Amino acid sequence: MADESGTYELLGAAGHRIVHQWAVPAKARARAAELVAAHRGTAREVVRNPHRDQEWAQSIVRAPRLLNAVRDLIGPDVAVENTFLVIKWPGRDFEIPWHQDGINDRIELDPARSVAAWLALTDARVDTGCLHIVPGSQRAGYLPYGAEEDTGASRGRALGAHVAEGTRGVPVSVDAGSGLLMDVRLLHRSHSNRGNGVRLGLNIRYVAPGGVQMRDGSSPSLEPISGTGW
Ligand SMILES: O=C(O)CCC(=O)C(=O)O
Structure with a gap:
C-alpha cells in the first residue's frame, strides 16, 4: 500500500525480508556441488535464465516456501521474468556493483507487482x-545507471x-537454502569471493500480471508458475 508520500512499501520500510529454508540446507549444498562440478572446467561465472531449460532451476523457482512468500506479496498470479545464477570462484575478481533488479x-518492473529473490545455494558470508x-534505499525510486567498465570478462x-x-x-550473511526477498528498487551489490569455497546464488525476478513494462520494444518473456490470471 502506498503511504502518504506515494511510496509503495511491499516489503516494509527496510525493503527486504529473509526467506528461511526455501530448501533444506544439505539439499541446497548438494545442488551447488553438482553445479560446481558442471562448471569448474570453464570456470563459468554466470548462467542466464536457467529456469527456461534446467530442471534444478525450474524446481527452485517453484520451491513451496519461497513461492508462498512471493504470493503473499504480489498475489496468486506469479510468473518468472528472469533468473541469473552467479558463481563466485574463490580468489577471482568478480564484483557486482550497486544495482536495482527492477x-x-x-x-522496468512495477515495484507493487514484482519482487526479486536472491537465494543462497552455498553459505554466503562476508568473505565469500x-x-x-x-535498507530503505527503495524509497528513492529507480536511479540512473550505466554499464561498468569493460573488464574483458566473458x-x-x-x-x-x-x-x-x-x-x-x-x-547479509545467509546459510545455504535460505535467501532474501527484495523490493525491486533495493540497492544491493556483492564483493569478490576472498574465502575458500565457491559461492553460488540464484537471482529470480517474479512478476504479477502487468508488473513488467518493456523499454526496448521487445515482448516480455514470462513463465507463469502460479495462478490462472495469465
Ligand atoms: O549473486 C550475486 O552476488 C549478486 C547477484 C545480483 O545481485 C543480481 O543478479 O541481481
Missing part, C-alpha cells in the same frame, strides 16, 4: 561475497546504479 535497458544491501559488463558517494550497505 530496471535495465530492457525492462554475500549480498550487501542498503560474463559481460554489469549495470551499476549511480549512487551517492560514500553509500554503505550492510552485509
